[in-house]
Amino acid sequence: xxxxxxxxxCRGDERPADWREVATxxxxxxxxxxxxxxxxxxxxxxAAAIAIDTAGVFEQLVVDAAPESxxxxxLAELGAxxxxxxxxxxxxxxxxxxxxxxxxxxxxxxxxxxxHDVALVAALAAAxxxxxxxxxxxxxxxxGPGRAIARLADLHLMFGEPDAEAMRARRPxxxxxxxxxxxxxxxxxxxxxxxxRAERRRYGVSPRGYVLAQLTGVPEPRAVAALARLAExxxxxxxxSGGWAGIALPPRAxxxxxxxxxxxxxxxxxxxxxxxxxxxxxxxxAAIGVRCHSFGAAAAAAGGATIRRTSPGELGGVLPRGNAPxxxxxxxxxxxxxxxxxxxxGVSYARLRLG
Amino acid sequence: MVAAPLxxxxxxxxxxxxxxxxxxxxxxxRSAIVRLAPVAAALAELxxxxxxxxxxxRPPRTxxxxxxxxxxxxxxxxRRPSVVLCAGDGDAVVTAARLSSARGLPIARIGAGLRSxxxxxxxxxxxxxxxxxxxxxxxxxxxxxxxxxxxxxxAAAIACVGSTIPDAxxxxxxxxxxxxxxxxxxxxxxxxxxxxxxxxxxxxxVDGLAAVAxxxxxxxxxxxxxxxxxxxxxxxxVVGPLxxxxxxxLEASAAAVLTDSSAVxxxxxxxxxxxxxLAAGSERTLTLTHGTNTLLGEDAADIALxxxxxxxxxxxxxxxxxxxxxxxxxxVGDA
Numbered sequence: 089x090x091x092x093x094x095x096x097x098c099r100g101d102e103r104p105a106d107w108r109e110v111a112t113x114x115x116x117x118x119x120x121x122x123x124x125x126x127x128x129x130x131x132x133x134x135a136a137a138i139a140i141d142t143a144g145v146f147e148q149l150v151v152d153a154a155p156e157s158x159x160x161x162x163l164a165e166l167g168a169x170x171x172x173x174x175x176x177x178x179x180x181x182x183x184x185x186x187x188x189x190x191x192x193x194x195x196x197x198x199x200x201x202x203x204h205d206v207a208l209v210a211a212l213a214a215a216x217x218x219x220x221x222x223x224x225x226x227x228x229x230x231x232g233p234g235r236a237i238a239r240l241a242d243l244h245l246m247f248g249e250p251d252a253e254a255m256r257a258r259r260p261x262x263x264x265x266x267x268x269x270x271x272x273x274x275x276x277x278x279x280x281x282x283x284x285r286a287e288r289r290r291y292g293v294s295p296r297g298y299v300l301a302q303l304t305g306v307p308e309p310r311a312v313a314a315l316a317r318l319a320e321x322x323x324x325x326x327x328x329s330g331g332w333a334g335i336a337l338p339p340r341a342x343x344x345x346x347x348x349x350x351x352x353x354x355x356x357x358x359x360x361x362x363x364x365x366x367x368x369x370x371x372x373x374a375a376i377g378v379r380c381h382s383f384g385a386a387a388a389a390a391g392g393a394t395i396r397r398t399s400p401g402e403l404g405g406v407l408p409r410g411n412a413p414x415x416x417x418x419x420x421x422x423x424x425x426x427x428x429x430x431x432x433x434g435v436s437y438a439r440l441r442l443g
Numbered sequence: 444m445v446a447a448p449l450x451x452x453x454x455x456x457x458x459x460x461x462x463x464x465x466x467x468x469x470x471x472x473r474s475a476i477v478r479l480a481p482v483a484a485a486l487a488e489l490x491x492x493x494x495x496x497x498x499x500x501r502p503p504r505t506x507x508x509x510x511x512x513x514x515x516x517x518x519x520x521x522r523r524p525s526v527v528l529c530a531g532d533g534d535a536v537v538t539a540a541r542l543s544s545a546r547g548l549p550i551a552r553i554g555a556g557l558r559s560x561x562x563x564x565x566x567x568x569x570x571x572x573x574x575x576x577x578x579x580x581x582x583x584x585x586x587x588x589x590x591x592x593x594x595x596x597x598a599a600a601i602a603c604v605g606s607t608i609p610d611a612x613x614x615x616x617x618x619x620x621x622x623x624x625x626x627x628x629x630x631x632x633x634x635x636x637x638x639x640x641x642x643x644x645x646x647x648x649v650d651g652l653a654a655v656a657x658x659x660x661x662x663x664x665x666x667x668x669x670x671x672x673x674x675x676x677x678x679x680x681v682v683g684p685l686x687x688x689x690x691x692x693l694e695a696s697a698a699a700v701l702t703d704s705s706a707v708x709x710x711x712x713x714x715x716x717x718x719x720x721l722a723a724g725s726e727r728t729l730t731l732t733h734g735t736n737t738l739l740g741e742d743a744a745d746i747a748l749x750x751x752x753x754x755x756x757x758x759x760x761x762x763x764x765x766x767x768x769x770x771x772x773x774x775v776g777d778a
Contacts, residue, residue: 179512180538205545212537212572216565232544232576239575239594240568258595 118196119147120433121189121214122170125206126154127329128304128368130162131349132201132224135270135277137168139426145438146196151175151189153182153206165348166274182206186213195219196437197243199429201270203234211240220437224270224429227251228258243436245429248420267428268420271368275375276423278350279357287354291325291342296410298323300359301341302352302369303332305384310400311365315341317404318363325355360408375421381406474641474706475531477687478553481610481767482528488768489775516542526551526774529577530607532569540576553607553770555580556587557726570726581770584729584760604769605761606729608709612691613764616714619692628662628680630696635660636751637697638679639690640721641704643669648721651746652676652701662693699751701739708736713762717751733757 120140122133137148152159153175160172177185186209190198198214199222200207211221223241226248228234238244238255244264246252255264288295299322301315312335318324319338326337327344337343344355356362356369357376364370365384373380383400420428519527519542527543529536530553543550555574559567574580580596582588583606591601625632636659638652644665649672655661656679663673664683673681685693694700694710699717702708708727711718712734719739730736735754739745761769 179516179542180535183534183537205541208541208572212568215562215568218563232550232578233541236572236575239571 118194118437118439119149120437121193121195121198121210121219122148122150123198123200123207123210124150124152124154124159125200125202125204125210127158127162128366129154129201130159131166131274131368132270133159133170133199134163134166134168135273135426136199136201136224136429137163137170138166139273139430140433141169142427143430143434145430145434149173149193149195151186151210153177153210162349165350166277179205182209183213186210187217190214190217190219197222197433199224199433200237201225203231203237205233208233208236211237215240222433222436224267225251227254243432245432247425248418265428265432266420267432268422268425269371269375269418270425270429271371272375272418272421273423273426274349275353275372278353279376281350282353282357285350285354286358287347287351288358291344291355293323293325295358296360297408298325298359299361299363299406299408300344300355301326301328302356302362302364302366303328304330304364304366304369306331307335308384308400311383311403314401314403315363318406321404322360322406322408325359327352327355360410361406363403363406374418379409474704475533475536477611477706478530478607479528481607481614482553482770482774483767484610484614485767485771486774489771512538512542515539516546519543519546519548524548526579528553528770528774529573530554532557532566532573534565534569537569537572540573544576549578550576551579551581551770551774552577553581554583556582556591556601557728558590559724559726561724564724567726579773581766581773583762583766586728602769602773603761604773605759605763605766606709607766607770608706609713609762610764610767611687612710612713615688615691616695619688619695622689622692624685624689624692625662625696628682630660630662632696633698635662635697636749637661637693637700638663638665639694639700639702639704639707640665640669641702641707644672644703644721645741647741647743648746649673649675650743651741652679654743654747655679655701655749659698662697664690664693699749701746701749708734711735712756712759715754715756717754719746719749721746729759729762733759 122137124130124133133150140146140148148170150159150163150170150172152172157174163170163172175185175189190213197220198210200211201224203225214221220242221240222243222245223237224245228238242263244255244259245267246255246264247269249266252264252266299318301324303326316338319341324341325344326341328335353372356372356378359378362369362373362378362380364380364382370380370382381403383403526549528551529540540550552573555577557570561567578600580591580601581604582601585603588601588603592598636655638661652661652663653676656677661679663676663679663681664685665673665681666684670681673679694716695714697716699719700707700711701719701721703721705727708718708720708725708730712730716735718736720736721739721741723740725731725738731738735756739749
């Protein structure tokens with residue numbers, strides 16, 4: 089059985105074609121294992137899984153090691169019809185659990201989407217089993233897990249050319265490719281549904297008349313105090329998870345409940361400003377064109393034009409603005425990152441039939 | 444020294460008002476304990492009060508602490524050390540380093556930059572991951588430092604301090620030789636060979652040791668759960684695990700040592716005793732180029748033919764018994 093596409097159709101860069109890119113991959117190319125370690129991984133996995141499924145080259149499995157099985161509902165909402173296996177293990181047992189999972193299947197590559205501890209454990213387990221590690225992401229983070237994952241990775245699928253250039257200085261050029269950002273695929277795919285949903289009505293706020301706080305990391309006291317000041321000045325909706333979930337909100341702020349990707353994007357696209365410590369939220373804001381103020385160690389250069397680095401203490405001065413900036417046109421953030429990812433996996437790991 | 448599958452956490456907390464060091468050392472095997480002992484002793488000299496460590500920096504025979512990762516996490520959260528010292532390359536230390544990294548705690552790694560080049564060896568991958576997780580890399584020699592620089596590590600993060608194994612050997616050698624442990628087995632100095640096994644031996648290794656035992660006195664030091672398997676080694680004297688000083692006494696008096704332990708490869712180099720490593724590779728390359736170590740492998744026929752001859756030992760820079768002090772000075776001065 090062969091696939092209905094050739095890999096050439098999904099080329100995302102200007103490299104000269106080689107024989108692998110004009111060959112036809114077999115459909116029994118083995119299994120790709122996606123690693124979900126936190127809720128924010130799920131949209132990227134969904135974009136990749138949908139594209140890989142379209143290519144038809146590989147079987148797929150998502151190993152969901154996120155707290156409270158956070159990935160599975162997001163994948164279901166986004167229509168990624170991929171098998172999900174829950175993995176719950178203590179820190180000391182996680183490595184063995186991942187190794188057992190990989191040994192039980194004909195896995196050809198493990199794909200990680202972030203530089204967190206779960207991704208590091210999965211990468212180490214894969215390297216031990218002789219399974220290729222694929223890192224999907226931006227620049228190599230200064231964090232230890234990010235550096236370690238980059239060392240173990242066989243293939244680096246980068247969000248943009250500047251990140252790729254930096255990576256090529258450290259890794260073989262042929263193993264570094266630019267695919268864009270799979271999260272942007274999801275944002276674009278959900279744009280119409282998010283617009284029609286008008287989630288803001290549930291909270292009684294007007295378009296561009298509120299600030300949305302998307303908080304996922306570790307709460308900083310200065311940021312907590314600044315949010316209280318912010319809530320005094322403007323309508324404030326707070327979407328808190330991780331360490332922020334247990335923080336008491338300022339009296340006039342409203343907590344946004346668990347509501348899914350489309351609802352989240354719906355709230356974000358009509359916000360007058362977003363304040364966040366989440367790289368995912370920054371990337372979404374850049375893609376949909378909402379002014380975003382990032383703070384905290386996780387501040388990322390996502391898209392550039394609409395992201396403002398703000399110290400936690402300055403958050404209290406953020407105001408919603410009506411003139412939404414034009415969504416920035418970031419190269420490769422075109423909604424086809426998943427397809428380029430699938431093509432790169434096919435070229436690298438699929439069995440091929442010439443002619 | 445036989446690395447029993449023990450886990451331990453060593454908490455080093457500062458109570459000296461003028462000291463900046465507040466270190467938590469994670470030593471997850473006895474081998475790692477030996478490597479950390481000289482640092483603990485040197486920190487004590489500098490007035491850094493430490494909890495959970497044997498008096499005078501002597502490596503313990505057994506560890507009273509065998510913490511689960513949850514306990515290590517609790518210690519890290521409670522003490523919030525300014526730096527976490529890691530030694531060793533087993534899975535347990537990887538777990539401990541991950542827990543530290545997840546909390547944003549700086550990690551200092553003792554024995555960084557060592558590479559065997561065998562990427563099918565899980566420990567080699569562990570070494571790479573541990574080095575990447577670390578913020579400060581203490582190396583045993585210029586070769587390891589060069590390896591790290593070649594791999595892209597910033598030179599400022601690398602500190603060439605030497606191995607801490609010579610510190611421990613030189614500190615306890617005289618005490619060990621007074622014990623006359625070999626005589627307790629009816630053996631004289633240079634009369635026997637010593638096999639020190641930190642892992643369960645393969646059948647080929649047992650066969651090889653049996654052949655050695657047929658022609659020469661052989662003492663095998665191994666974990667208790669491996670003693671039954673070693674009964675096939677015929678006339679060998681099977682012991683262990685031993686107190687560190689007792690083991691050092693046996694090691695110092697042996698005609699040669701066969702081992703799969705990295706710490707023993709370094710100890711024999713310091714002692715000037717011929718060492719034959721029962722593996723296809725070693726990350727302790729200085730012991731091969733400057734020390735008494737020879738790569739033997741695990742083939743029974745090769746093991747059977749082992750014949751200790753004279754060895755030449757070249758001095759190794761920084762293997763002077765002061766590595767622990769250099770690390771401690773760094774911690775107190777810069778941590």
